[in-house]
Amino acid sequence: MKDFHSGSIQTKASAKILILGGISEAKKLAQQLHSSGFSLIYSIQGGVRKLKADYDVAAGGFSQYSDTDSPKDSSLSGLINFIRKNQITLLVDATHPYADTISNTALETSKRLNIPYLQYTRPPWNKDELTTAPLFLKVQELSSYEQILSVTQEFNRLFWAIGYNSISNLTHKLPSHQRWIFRTAKETSAEDLKNLDQVATGIDTIKQIGPFSVEHEIDLFQQKQIDALICKNSGGNFNEAKLKAASALDIPVFLLKRPNKIAANCQYSSIETLFNAIIARI
Incomplete structure (x- = not known):
């Protein structure tokens, strides 16, 4: 003892x-x-x-x-x-x-x-593993959302896999030429939608609870015409669906570094x- x-x-x-x-x-x-x-x-x-x-x-x-x-x-x-x-x-x-x-x-x-x-x-995802076989992803890892925004100006339709609390603090920084799509597992209330001001700010909210298949993610990315994926370096299985979908569709991935x-x-x-x-x- x-x-x-x-x-x-x-x-x-x-x-x-x-x-x-x-x-x-x-x-x-x-x-x-x-x-x-x-x-x-x-x-x-x-x-x-x-x-x-x-x-x-x-x-x-x-x-x-x-x-x-x-x-x-x-x-x-x-x-x-x-x-x-x-x-x-x-x-x-x-x-x-x-x-x-x-x-x-x-x-x-x-x-x-x-x-x-x-x-x-x-353990976090290893960038070298993400950028080599079998995924061959185009990956950048940055320290803040502000840095991510500064290197994603060329894209038009960004999928944010970061959670509602994070995206709600970023809406005022949305470039006028972009549309942001983010998925939340939480039910968005009328007050949430009012705060996001979806029509005016160019934000789509998708309520879905995982886990998701690769086929589901590919269909979603194609339907929404996603050309950039932003997510946290959550770690775990680096073959998870959204990364495989980004690999299949040649969509660049922007990772937020961990605190x-x-x-x-x-x-x-x-x-x-x-x-x-x-x-x-x-």
């Missing part, structure tokens, strides 16, 4: 794990731990679909548990309250590579409460290695 923190010896029965999820590997880890007899809570934002699981699931973010009136501090306050109430002894961050805000909040929470923090980081997640020496790039690290702590 190993100490979780000073003065406390943990066993499998007394340990309770909070997994911050949102990607497929996080669900795999949760299932592995549950099957191995560990008590856990799996947390997701919950804006797209409800997760059916044999273990406890918390959805909707942590601001709902906050006792502060400050929106800036609500997530931190809520996570601290949630961990205390549920007697969490280990915090595992397996969020999306671009979810840097919740990762920073989780790390700060672990420091304040003196509980271990472990982070899974999905730097602060994880010190608690970062893992393999779910199996992370699982073993959790086991070793108990």
Whole structure:
């Protein structure tokens, strides 16, 4: 057995794990731990679909548990309250590579409460692999959307696979000659559509929930006459459908570089290695 923190010896029965999820590997880890007899809570934002699981699931973010009136501090306050109430002894961050805000909040929470923090980081796509066989993609990776916009002026119909929150902050920068098409898994409300001002700004919104086949993506790109694909370097299987479709149609790809997640020496790039690290702590 190993100490979780000073003065406390943990066993499998007394340990309770909070997994911050949102990607497929996080669900795999949760299932592995549950099957191995560990008590856990799996947390997701919950804006797209409800997760059916044999273990406890918390959805909707942590601001709902906050006792502060400050929106800036609500997530931190809520996570601290949630961990205390549920007697969490280990915090595992397996969020999306671009979810840097919740990762920073989780790390700060672990420091304040003196509980271990472990982070899974999905390996990014390797540009060399994307630009060679079998995909032979034309790829540029840039540090900001502003940089991406500066090198995509020659294109007319851009497909943004980046999520609603990101695109909604960019609409005022749309060049007059371009039309932007973006896909969201969330239901767009009347207020969303008003904010986007779709007709005036030249933006098409497609509501679809994946996974998508290569054939589906090719049909969509052809139907919308896409001539540039913009997406995040989410990592995982680089043969995913939208990249294969871009390869088949010779559409250039513009990747947004990842934010730097602060994880010190608690970062893992393999779910199996992370699982073993959790086991070793108990």
